[in-house]
Amino acid sequence: MTTQKTYSIGELAREFQITTRTIRFYEDQGLLHPQRRGQTRIYLPSDRVALKLILRGKRLGLSLAESRELIQLYIPAGDNRHQLQALLDKIAEKRAMLEQQLKDIQAMQQEMDEAEQRAREAMMQLENNNV
Amino acid sequence: MTTQKTYSIGELAREFQITTRTIRFYEDQGLLHPQRRGQTRIYLPSDRVALKLILRGKRLGLSLAESRELIQLYIPAGDNRHQLQALLDKIAEKRAMLEQQLKDIQAMQQEMDEAEQRAREAMMQLENNNV
DNA sequence: CAGCATCTTTACGTTTACGTAAACTTCCCC
DNA sequence: GGGGAAGTTTACGTAAACGTAAAGATGCTG
The missing domain is CATH 1.20.5 (Single alpha-helices involved in coiled-coils or other helix-helix interfaces)
Structure with a gap:
């Protein structure tokens, strides 16, 4: 069993130089889907990748809606x-x-x-x- | 004497697929500086070039403030x-x-x-x- | 156990980049 | 000379992407 690394919201915020508000906002908009331990959000590496994609999208002028589409290109897709x-x-x-x-x-x-x-x-x- | 071509606001709007409101807004923000014939705005080729720069900037995610800076790189600059x-x-x-x-x-x-x-x-x- | 850091939710505020509507001139055409 | 078509100003509205503040729970730490 390969245990995945996890991140707190603060860790991610520090790493990517954004605020925790921003990260929660992205979740609100359906771009991130962290786990929970009680109330507290727990982020998996996949969330971190998604966050990277979002920020890269931002640098290229994508809207969050567009970045959400992009992220969905990674999900196994329809059948x-x-x-x-x-x-x-x-x-x-x-x-x-x-x-x-x-x-x-x-x-x-x-x-x-x-x-x-x-x-x-x-x-x-x-x-x-x-x- | 080389007479410059001129454009109406409607012409530019049609050419670039934007609204006249948008063009006036860019003027408001100090990105365009059309001449006037009475009330009516008259655009010179230089304005058209500036407009192109703005729209290119938009495609790359620049803010209007950033595009304004870009445009200023074209003006002879300080001395x-x-x-x-x-x-x-x-x-x-x-x-x-x-x-x-x-x-x-x-x-x-x-x-x-x-x-x-x-x-x-x-x-x-x-x-x-x-x- | 007091205190500080870090987390949470809720909610109103703000900036950017226009959209939309109203009310008015100007010009051209039949 | 009565319409359009295209221009004008003024002004309120709006979507996106967070900022900011308040008020509280949680957890370690000297």
Whole structure:
């Protein structure tokens, strides 16, 4: 029997630099499902993974609703063709979003290159004028 | 003299699939600065570019405040070393964010690969069982 | 056993990013 | 010249994602 490691809400909050309020809020929204020992919440590694997914989603601008969908892509999924096809559709949709984001990032990176270039040149100008 | 093309608020709204309310809101927040002909707003190509930046920022989860900062990286910037250094710092900061997002996207893409794999295998199983 | 840390629930408050509606001008068209 | 269509301002409403505060239970610790 492999006993799973567990986490308290405070531990997770510290590790991920968020408040316990935030963690409870995610549970409220159906994104986390911790166990209970009495009143107290007990988090399993799977909860920790879900939390990671949520925070990664946030960094990419996903809403909690979208992150919830993402998390559900990890659950064994439905058992009939229809559900599996729906799953594949969702995956394709997320993939398309990621590709768009990739393009956006590349465009922004290029713009950062140009902005830096301009700033450096302006700085060089200053140097010359002051000699 | 090169006359610039101009746009009405409705034109821009149609082109970018947003409402005029949204465009006016961005102006309110200091992200756009259209000219006026009487009461009516007149948008120049530079406004259109700014709007594109805003929407790209949105797709990457930037707040309007962050997009405003981004737009300001395009304005000739300050004229002294201190301001230029601040500009370079901001650029570096945005760059770091973009790199984090790149990592996040790659991680998610891999997870989409795995999820799709699982779904396809489950589908194959169904095929076999029903023969 | 007093005290501090950590946990709990409940509930109202706040920021961001618009939506929606009302009431009014301006311009063009038949 | 009476409608539309598109523009304007003003203002209240709303969903999402928490923040913040209050009031209490639980558990270790000197």
